[in-house]
Amino acid sequence: MTSEEMDMTPFLKFAAEHVAVGIHAVDLKGKTILYNNKMKEIEGFDFEELVDRSLLEMFRFDQHESTLLQVLQTGEAVFNAKQTYWNRKGQQITTLNDTYPIYSKGKLIGAMEMSRDVTTLEKVVYQPLKKYEEPITFNSITAVSNSMRKVLETAEKAAATKLPVLLIGESGTGKELIAEAIHWASSSKGQLYTLYCHGTNGELIDQLNKNLSAKSGGTIYCERIDLLSRPLQIQLLKMAQDQMSGDTYFIASVGEDPVELIASNKLSKELYYFFSAMTIKLEPLRNRKEDIQPFIDDYLSRHRMNFGSMVRGLDDEVKKLFMAYDWPGNLKELELLLDEITSLITTQEHISLNLLPSHFKSKAMNKTALAPEDFIIRSGRELLPLDDYLFEAEMYYLQKAMDLHGGNVTKAAAALGMSRQNLQYRLRKIKKNEAQT
Ligand SMILES: Nc1ncnc2c1ncn2[C@@H]1O[C@H](COP(=O)(O)OP(=O)(O)OP(=O)(O)O)[C@@H](O)[C@H]1O
Numbered sequence: 001m002t003s004e005e006m007d008m009t010p011f012l013k014f015a016a017e018h019v020a021v022g023i024h025a026v027d028l029k030g031k032t033i034l035y036n037n038k039m040k041e042i043e044g045f046d047f048e049e050l051v052d053r054s055l056l057e058m059f060r061f062d063q064h065e066s067t068l069l070q071v072l073q074t075g076e077a078v079f080n081a082k083q084t085y086w087n088r089k090g091q092q093i094t095t096l097n098d099t100y101p102i103y104s105k106g107k108l109i110g111a112m113e114m115s116r117d118v119t120t121l122e123k124v125v126y127q128p129l130k131k132y133e134e135p136i137t138f139n140s141i142t143a144v145s146n147s148m149r150k151v152l153e154t155a156e157k158a159a160a161t162k163l164p165v166l167l168i169g170e171s172g173t174g175k176e177l178i179a180e181a182i183h184w185a186s187s188s189k190g191q192l193y194t195l196y197c198h199g200t201n202g203e204l205i206d207q208l209n210k211n212l213s214a215k216s217g218g219t220i221y222c223e224r225i226d227l228l229s230r231p232l233q234i235q236l237l238k239m240a241q242d243q244m245s246g247d248t249y250f251i252a253s254v255g256e257d258p259v260e261l262i263a264s265n266k267l268s269k270e271l272y273y274f275f276s277a278m279t280i281k282l283e284p285l286r287n288r289k290e291d292i293q294p295f296i297d298d299y300l301s302r303h304r305m306n307f308g309s310m311v312r313g314l315d316d317e318v319k320k321l322f323m324a325y326d327w328p329g330n331l332k333e334l335e336l337l338l339d340e341i342t343s344l345i346t347t348q349e350h351i352s353l354n355l356l357p358s359h360f361k362s363k364a365m366n367k368t369a370l371a372p373e374d375f376i377i378r379s380g381r382e383l384l385p386l387d388d389y390l391f392e393a394e395m396y397y398l399q400k401a402m403d404l405h406g407g408n409v410t411k412a413a414a415a416l417g418m419s420r421q422n423l424q425y426r427l428r429k430i431k432k433n434e435a436q437t
Pocket residue numbers: 092127128140141142143169170171172173174175176177178223224255295331332335
């Protein structure tokens with residue numbers, strides 16, 4: 001039988017589910033008709049989140065979605081569109097996207113986006129060291145808030161004792177920067193190697209092991225060990241134990257509370273014990289807003305020095321907006337935003353509201369938390385983005401259901417027609433959101 005005579009559908013379905021490229025396809029109405037496993041992984045969806053909820057409902061009408069819509073409107077492909085964003089798990093992700101119009105019998109029937117996850121590659125290119133073009137020392141780090149000052153104090157002690165360090169903090173809080181500063185301040189003689197655990201594999205860990213042995217030591221910074229699969233965590237632990245006898249210094253990071261990561265089986269207890277001789281927790285930027293202005297001052301002074309620009313600071317309105325915004329992507333988000341703004345600046349001395357990119361303005365200006373009774377649409381009031389509106393409505397409805405059932409999750413879930421696990425998951429999400437606002 002030739003391939004033309006065979007029904008290729010099962011093969012194509014298998015390929016779509018197993019290929020290492022994220023695929024998202026929509027029909028003419030913009031309705032999702034294909035969303036493969038790799039795309040779920042890139043966008044950070046949990047299986048629980050997909051239960052009881054249609055995929056379409058979950059999408060934000062953000063830049064990512066609009067490339068598909070744009071292709072539907074123009075019928076023309078868009079290639080190599082780079083996007084950096086924070087996915088549902090708060091992980092910073094960079095993708096390169098190709099988006100194609102799909103035709104059948106000469107008629108446009110939909111669009112398909114293929115995303116390559118280039119987060120690791122991007123990090124290698126974007127390492128702070130390359131950006132600052134000098135080794136990172138504790139002096140290059142903005143630390144005005146009490147919590148950051150304590151971080152530096154502990155980091156300096158860690159460098160002096162050369163004890164393994166575990167850095168804990170959300171994406172973009174500065175873990176890699178601290179790791180570099182510890183390396184340069186320590187007596188570690190060799191080179192600094194960074195193992196980006198997102199997207200690493202067994203061969204890379206072996207290669208690192210060989211390099212360290214050949215050069216008799218160095219510092220190894222394992223970024224986000226919680227993103228390694230369990231077998232790779234075991235391989236990394238073995239490698240670390242092998243290297244203990246040599247002159248190798250170990251630093252690692254995780255993106256969440258390690259105790260919770262261990263409880264949810266995402267982090268091996270043994271690996272945690274190995275790295276946690278000293279632990280350093282970096283607070284999210286929303287809990288230490290005193291660091292925002294000094295960071296901006298440092299950034300702009302570097303910008304004036306490197307590019308001869310005139311830009312000195314922010315307008316009062318922008319200052320207020322920056323202080324009110326919750327910066328889910330932390331200092332990295334602020335830095336990327338400043339990169340974007342300063343690339344447009346010509347002769348201005350102050351950054352005014354009209355210099356802020358519209359994607360940021362709409363996010364920051366709509367982010368003010370609503371009281372539950374406020375979620376109905378009132379005339380004369382600016383509309384919320386649909387995603388925020390649905391979240392507010394869901395929060396209100398679930399809390400009401402819980403109150404009505406005396407806080408009993410099983411009963412409330414039954415009344416809402418959803419699984420207990422799903423309700424628990426959503427309540428946890430609400431709690432997390434409340435803690436952040
Ligand atoms: N305290 C700080 N002082 C100066 N720059 C900072 C500080 N914190 C973060 N940055 C800047 O933010 C960027 C992101 O920091 P870094 O890569 O260290 O974050 P991270 O916590 O390691 O993030 P991820 O978990 O996503 O890897 C850096 O390029 C650095 O320039």
